[in-house]
Amino acid sequence: MLHLDHLHLRFGALPVLEGFSMDLAAGERVALLGPSGCGKSSVLRLVGGLLAPSGGRIAGLPLRTASVFQQATLMPWATVRDNVALPLRLAGQTAATARAQAAGLLQRVGLQGFADALPHTLSGGMQMRAALARAWVTDPELLLLDEPFGALDEQSREQLGQELLSWCAARPALACILVTHSVFEAVALADRVLVLSPRPARVLLEIDVRAIRELAHQQAANWTEQDAYFALVRQAQQALQRGMTA
Numbered sequence: 001m002l003h004l005d006h007l008h009l010r011f012g013a014l015p016v017l018e019g020f021s022m023d024l025a026a027g028e029r030v031a032l033l034g035p036s037g038c039g040k041s042s043v044l045r046l047v048g049g050l051l052a053p054s055g056g057r058i059a060g061l062p063l064r065t066a067s068v069f070q071q072a073t074l075m076p077w078a079t080v081r082d083n084v085a086l087p088l089r090l091a092g093q094t095a096a097t098a099r100a101q102a103a104g105l106l107q108r109v110g111l112q113g114f115a116d117a118l119p120h121t122l123s124g125g126m127q128m129r130a131a132l133a134r135a136w137v138t139d140p141e142l143l144l145l146d147e148p149f150g151a152l153d154e155q156s157r158e159q160l161g162q163e164l165l166s167w168c169a170a171r172p173a174l175a176c177i178l179v180t181h182s183v184f185e186a187v188a189l190a191d192r193v194l195v196l197s198p199r200p201a202r203v204l205l206e207i208d209v210r211a212i213r214e215l216a217h218q219q220a221a222n223w224t225e226q227d228a229y230f231a232l233v234r235q236a237q238q239a240l241q242r243g244m245t246a
């Protein structure tokens with residue numbers, strides 16, 4: 001579906017990407033894991049059209065793309081429902097239709113009862129739920145997630161991660177790129193993990209989480225899914241450490 005082909009990006013004299021490539025199939029979740037400042041968010045911003053590459057090519061970008069960032073970035077003066085309804089209003093739907101759809105989504109993310117609240121009256125986790133609802137309301141084909149759970153406590157991270165998985169499970173064609181600092185989150189949420197080098201980012205290691213989970217299923221008697229999970233986490237951690245010391 002999406003092809004990033006030898007992307008180059010500089011900020012002034014700073015080379016951030018020098019020939020970065022990756023592919024993403026429809027329905028696939030790919031996590032980008034890498035040291036701080038290596039260029040993960042820049043990749044997302046290029047895909048989201050917030051930055052233009054100085055070289056290379058982005059092909060196969062779907063029509064409906066939605067982004068969620070570490071900050072919920074809700075409009076402070078609008079109710080939670082109107083925040084979630086905004087993408088539909090911008091797409092030309094009537095206020096009544098957009099609000100009705102937003103209300104359904106708010107229920108889905110556990111924010112029923114908060115539709116008329118202003119964002120500042122919600123906790124960080126609740127604001128992030130609203131931001132996810134705002135992304136989901138457009139029924140995107142591609143979801144760009146930039147450390148969406150980074151500012152949350154562990155329990156909220158876990159809960160929202162599970163909600164994300166169940167949302168994706170109900171939409172088999174939805175593809176996601178998830179930027180995260182957490183090896184655990186990457187392995188738990190992604191189908192494929194790309195471990196990136198320090199800037200300029202290049203792929204040090206690609207882990208196919210699905211294939212290894214499948215292997216664990218086949219060998220269930222002596223290798224559980226939990227063993228596979230920790231093996232993957234160790235593999236990613238070692239690749240990150242090797243990248244840092246290379």
Ligand SMILES: Nc1ncnc2c1ncn2[C@@H]1O[C@H](COP(=O)(O)OP(=O)(O)OP(=O)(O)O)[C@@H](O)[C@H]1O
Pocket residue numbers: 011014016034035036037038039040041042043181199
């Ligand atoms: N608008 C900008 N102007 C100048 N430099 C920038 C800009 N945005 C990012 N950079 C620099 O580009 C590099 C890559 O930034 P980016 O945000 O993509 O990294 P990252 O891997 O997402 O980092 P982190 O994990 O810390 O969020 C960093 O060195 C950063 O300082």
